[in-house]
Amino acid sequence: MVNTKINLCGVTLDNPVIPASGTFGFGYEYADIYDINVLGSLSFKGTTVEPRYGNPTPRIAETASGMLNSVGLQNPGIDKVISEELPKLRACFSKPIMANISGFSLDDYTEACRKIDSEEQVAFIEVNISCPNVHNGGMSFGADPKAAEEVTKAVKAVTTKPVIMKLTPNVTNIAEIAKACESAGADGVSLINTLLGLRIDLKKRRPLLANTTGGLSGPAVFPVALRCVWQVYNAVSIPIIGMGGVSSSSDVIEMMLAGATAVQVGAANLVDPFACKKIIEDLPREMQRLRIDNLSDIIGGAH
């Protein structure tokens, strides 16, 4: 019997597979088709202090081996998430929850984190400082080590939960940002958020997305994500959650060999709603094939 358990920031997860924020809603759409308690954890839809509609449509476009999205953090706001969405999630999910929080100012981040801190089932706070689809928010914090440090410090001061900073690949040196987060007290980092991209409608001669640009995800970005995880693993000693184009159990193992302690699955869920379940079911077989007894033994194993 192989052991798929991993320890993420002091919390034991049955397996390292976590649906990525923005691709899994608040879980219940998927709970209609399978028991989502097979998941290691679940990162819920990016939540801000105020409700947001997001960007105008169209906000989805296809690319080679992937997709662009410019949703722009549509969410009902932290209060409604706590009063309406979390009870629905709790009804179908008993595993540790990862709360994904976004903001446009330090106050936004701290207010939302303070509110979510009292939710018992929330085991981790994943702080999104990397959304490419909103102006003046998210990514601007994640593109500058000083700003990343400030958000980390501010959030750490208001929460008792492990804080995981979600980083953007749209920077010159992602390891430098990760180091800034670590030195400010982050308990972990997750990477990568989407890569900024563009598609043009040939007939209309206009961008396909109403927001012009969008975030690229899917198998197309997997090697970029893997490289980022590799570089960050060399730079920090806090755990890394690897994500970006992961679609199979072998991708999970590859991410872990690069240095990830846990792995998020994003765009794959949208194409195959059973993607996470299939990956989790495949994982023991793939481990046996590769002669891995304890999954946690392979973290950073390719270095």
Place this chain on the structure above:
Amino acid sequence: MKQGIFEIIENVALTRDTFRMKLQGDTSAITAPGQFVNIKLDGLFLRRPISVCDKEGYTLTIIYKVVGDGTHAMAHMRAGQTLDILTGLGNGYDLTRVGDRPLLIGGGVGVPPMYYLARQLIESGKKVTVIMGFNTEREVFYKQEFEALGARVLVTTADGSCGIRGFVTAAIPEAGEVSCICACGPEPMLKAIYDATDVPAYFSFEERMGCGFGACVGCTCKTKYGNKRICKDGPVLTREEIIW
């Protein structure tokens, strides 16, 4: 929602660029006319949402127009090939709210979902009128099929080459008194119907989708009752809730 493997049993051209595909598989998740399916195609990342034209037993019928890479690939598929399809997506039309004399309006590839709707309504004893709008005569399909169901059919073409000249709204007065309107087609057509009528009405919308089952919120629109996902809370919206 269900995921299933369907076998193509027929894939034929109805017009130069509009095809009908019949597939065999588990259709049990399809519970209302106006719902759609989401089709995985080799080499393309996102699934392709296509409205359900009919379902009977294990047979699913879809009608699609070749507009891009996905539908182009579909047009070249043959009987015996299989497709990975998500079924039972979207709300569909509520058959209990259409009254005794519903008017069904389809424009172009908005016509196919009206077939399953018309069949169910006629089978339950309603008097159904169908308006089908096309650009020109050679694009017209399914007129006889609707008539065979027992529906009264009015065809409009923008160039007047078949039926009534003009858009679908030109035929609305011909339909006489109706209890409600169910419409599917391009948004300008839906807006024109909305403006030209005041009976209860249900409009089926189209939007670029990521997942098709409510998870990614890529296709959200604003309504008077808050944000709605076209794929999950729609595609059918009521007259009262629409913000144009």
